[in-house]
Amino acid sequence: MSLLVETPGLLTTVQDLGRRGFQHLGVGPGGVMDPVSHRLANLLVGNPETAATLEITLAGPSLLFEGDALIALCGADLAPAIEEQPVRLWRPTLVRAGARLTFGAGRQGCRCYLAMAGGFRLPLVMDSASTSLAAGFGGYHGRALKRGDRLDGAPCPKERYPSLWQRFDRGLQPWLALDWFPAWYRELDFLQPAGLRLVPGPQWPALTAEARRGLLEDSFQVASNSDRMGIRLRGPRLALERPMEMLSAGVATGTLQLPPDGAPILLMADRQTTGGYPRLGELASVDLAKAAQLRASDTVRFTAITLEAAQELLLAREARFHALARVLAERQSY
Amino acid sequence: MPHPTLQVESLGDQALLAILGERIDPGVNDQVHQLAALIRAAGMPGVTDLVPAYATLAVHYQPAVWRYAALRGELERLWREAGAAELAAPRQVELPVCYGGEFGPDLAEVASRCGLSEADVVRRHSAAVYRVYMLGFAPGFAYLGGLDPAIAAPRRETPRLKVPAGSVGIAGMQTGIYPLETPGGWQIIGRSPMRLFRPGQEDPCLLRPGDRLRFTPIDLEAYRRAEEPS
Numbered sequence: 001m002s003l004l005v006e007t008p009g010l011l012t013t014v015q016d017l018g019r020r021g022f023q024h025l026g027v028g029p030g031g032v033m034d035p036v037s038h039r040l041a042n043l044l045v046g047n048p049e050t051a052a053t054l055e056i057t058l059a060g061p062s063l064l065f066e067g068d069a070l071i072a073l074c075g076a077d078l079a080p081a082i083e084e085q086p087v088r089l090w091r092p093t094l095v096r097a098g099a100r101l102t103f104g105a106g107r108q109g110c111r112c113y114l115a116m117a118g119g120f121r122l123p124l125v126m127d128s129a130s131t132s133l134a135a136g137f138g139g140y141h142g143r144a145l146k147r148g149d150r151l152d153g154a155p156c157p158k159e160r161y162p163s164l165w166q167r168f169d170r171g172l173q174p175w176l177a178l179d180w181f182p183a184w185y186r187e188l189d190f191l192q193p194a195g196l197r198l199v200p201g202p203q204w205p206a207l208t209a210e211a212r213r214g215l216l217e218d219s220f221q222v223a224s225n226s227d228r229m230g231i232r233l234r235g236p237r238l239a240l241e242r243p244m245e246m247l248s249a250g251v252a253t254g255t256l257q258l259p260p261d262g263a264p265i266l267l268m269a270d271r272q273t274t275g276g277y278p279r280l281g282e283l284a285s286v287d288l289a290k291a292a293q294l295r296a297s298d299t300v301r302f303t304a305i306t307l308e309a310a311q312e313l314l315l316a317r318e319a320r321f322h323a324l325a326r327v328l329a330e331r332q333s334y
Numbered sequence: 335m336p337h338p339t340l341q342v343e344s345l346g347d348q349a350l351l352a353i354l355g356e357r358i359d360p361g362v363n364d365q366v367h368q369l370a371a372l373i374r375a376a377g378m379p380g381v382t383d384l385v386p387a388y389a390t391l392a393v394h395y396q397p398a399v400w401r402y403a404a405l406r407g408e409l410e411r412l413w414r415e416a417g418a419a420e421l422a423a424p425r426q427v428e429l430p431v432c433y434g435g436e437f438g439p440d441l442a443e444v445a446s447r448c449g450l451s452e453a454d455v456v457r458r459h460s461a462a463v464y465r466v467y468m469l470g471f472a473p474g475f476a477y478l479g480g481l482d483p484a485i486a487a488p489r490r491e492t493p494r495l496k497v498p499a500g501s502v503g504i505a506g507m508q509t510g511i512y513p514l515e516t517p518g519g520w521q522i523i524g525r526s527p528m529r530l531f532r533p534g535q536e537d538p539c540l541l542r543p544g545d546r547l548r549f550t551p552i553d554l555e556a557y558r559r560a561e562e563p564s
Contacts, residue, residue, distance in 0.1 A: 026475050126538055138533070248387050284347060307344050314348075
């Protein structure tokens with residue numbers, strides 16, 4: 001089973017949950033921008049959550065299936081279609097050998113994840129299949145996909161959703177989806193004007209009173225030069241009471257840092273391991289998926305949350321993931 | 335002498351920052367590496383990354399294993415009980431460098447700015463023992479301390495669009511080696527045939543935090559012999 005890239009789209013990369021344990025060497029975690037959509041896509045096709053998916057950005061690729069496959073598309077609605085018939089997100093979907101998956105004008109969100117049952121056959125670099133675009137390693141030859149690339153996968157395991165496979169094997173349709181999906185994704189409300197929860201950080205009190213008010217009461221726009229390293233925000237210019245000289249120190253995914261120009265940057269998956277700008281705070285990790293789905297010129301507002309509350313939300317989400325994984329394992333058996 | 339109380343602040347809901355000082359100082363940096371060694375030796379499950387910097391240690395962790403208050407308490411206890419233990423002897427690393435010529439296009443400018451001969455710049459640059467305070471900025475990039483102030487030189491006015499991997503440069507009081515081909519504004523005085531970042535290998539980076547580094551001058555012939563395939 002393999003996938004042939006006929007056109008690559010704007011930016012299509014292989015990503016997984018990223019690298020752990022190499023940050024002291026300057027190697028950042030990388031990995032998917034939206035871990036929730038990535039994990040759901042994997043669970044829907046019976047993969048471990050750690051399996052690599054394709055992260056598809058805004059304008060999707062054209063992919064030719066060279067064998068039967070079980071896939072799921074989760075995240076942004078980039079108008080996916082198989083053989084020109086629209087397919088829906090969040091559903092386990094069987095695709096016939098020779099069928100072509102294409103994308104149209106994006107309707108909602110920024111990044112869509114394609115998981116394929118059995119995963120992709122790619123070498124792990126530092127324990128991960130994630131593509132590091134800046135350093136040129138990992139994923140598919142250390143770069144975004146190009147026309148003519150071929151992604152090999154394991155032969156499709158047909159023991160998942162056996163009754164769906166039976167219907168599929170009797171027919172000729174290019175694809176067949178299970179009419180069932182985890183409604184939970186709706187809670188992610190990708191469409192809502194994004195409210196992002198921020199745990200105020202150590203340099204929060206160093207902001208002027210006006211800047212603190214502006215950060216929590218005004219809205220910001222996502223700048224067009226945002227990317228996998230960081231989401232750049234345009235809004236009220238944030239000023240410190242007095243300039244601060246910072247030593248380079250560790251940062252986190254979700255750190256909201258403030259460069260001297262007063263326009264904050266939200267550090268995302270391809271962030272560096274350390275930074276030297278004042279840290280206004282960190283996004284609650286549960287909101288990283290929402291931030292990952294922001295597009296240029298989208299509007300963002302921040303609210304403050306305590307560290308303890310942010311950790312409780314994260315643990316509650318993990319509990320729901322575990323519950324969903326159990327339900328899906330059961331559903332995949334018939 | 336017992337350690338002072340460990341200063342800790344949150345770094346979001348999956349990391350914290352231990353602060354050992356506020357300046358670039360070998361003694362403070364030793365404490366950073368000592369704390370990292372203590373945490374590694376304690377084998378704490380759920381701690382995923384330890385990121386030493388000049389004066390801080392970032393500890394990335396899984397909230398399913400540690401809540402912030404519990405991990406903070408545990409780190410404070412480790413530090414309090416450890417006392418000022420001796421650090422393990424740092425690794426000594428030698429990095430061959432071919433100075434000047436096409437590999438060091440800015441050597442002449444650095445020499446003239448500093449009022450030295452090119453040979454003096456090379457001698458001073460390769461005589462020092464540098465401390466790897468931390469890695470960051472890019473995979474395998476080491477922040478080094480110990481540059482001879484006599485060869486400090488400002489950045490180039492116009493950065494180069496491409497600086498080859500292995501290039502050795504000076505920028506102000508900093509010296510460093512480019513692990514990857516990137517744009518850069520440092521004054522480039524030489525190039526090492528060694529690869530600082532080898533992502534596919536067991537040991538992906540030549541340098542580690544806390545190492546001591548010396549540069550060994552080599553000629554072009556030795557460079558060609560030692561050159562690693564990129």
